[in-house]
Amino acid sequence: MQIRISWPAGHLTATLEETPTSEALMGALPLASTAHTWGEEVYFDTTISPALEAAARQVVEPGTVAFWTEGDALALPYGPTPISRGDECRLAGPCNVLGRIDGDPRLLATVRAGDPIRVERVET
Known part of the structure; x- marks a missing residue:
């Protein structure tokens, strides 16, 4: 399963594993939201x-x-958060792992708080 995540300065795709959460997400697409950043x-x-x-x-x-x-x-x-130890990616709490971003996750550095975000299914 693949999704496309778009924001004003760019976009990327991600490949999701088959998990209960990724299945629920796929069923809710397309999705529009507002970006928040934390580290x-x-x-x-x-x-x-x-x-x-x-x-x-x-x-x-x-x-x-x-x-x-x-x-x-x-x-x-895509890098450390305010609670990370060293260079690790430490999330705010335990999170369900759905998959991985395809390509360079540092593209996410171009997302600004308040940016509109769109998530849609990539049809294969």
């Missing part, structure tokens, strides 16, 4: 409220597509 992470509200999955993690690799269940938000880390 080197972009996150934004969604219309879904999935449960925390058993494999949820707080420390992930840059470019991980994660879902923060406490905030009903998609979280896209």
Whole structure:
């Protein structure tokens, strides 16, 4: 499953694994939201409220597509956050891992707080 995430300065695609949360996200697309930034992470509200999955993690690799269940938000880390130790990507809390960004996740550095964000399905 692939999604496309677009904002005024750019776009990227991500490949999602088959998980309950990614299935719920795919069912809610297309989705329009507003970007928030937290250190080197972009996150934004969604219309879904999935449960925390058993494999949820707080420390992930840059470019991980994660879902923060406490905030009903998609979280896209590309570097350290305010609570990271060193260069790690430490999310606000345990998040469901959905997949990975295709290509360079540092493209997310062009997202500004308040930017409109659009997520849609990539048809193959």
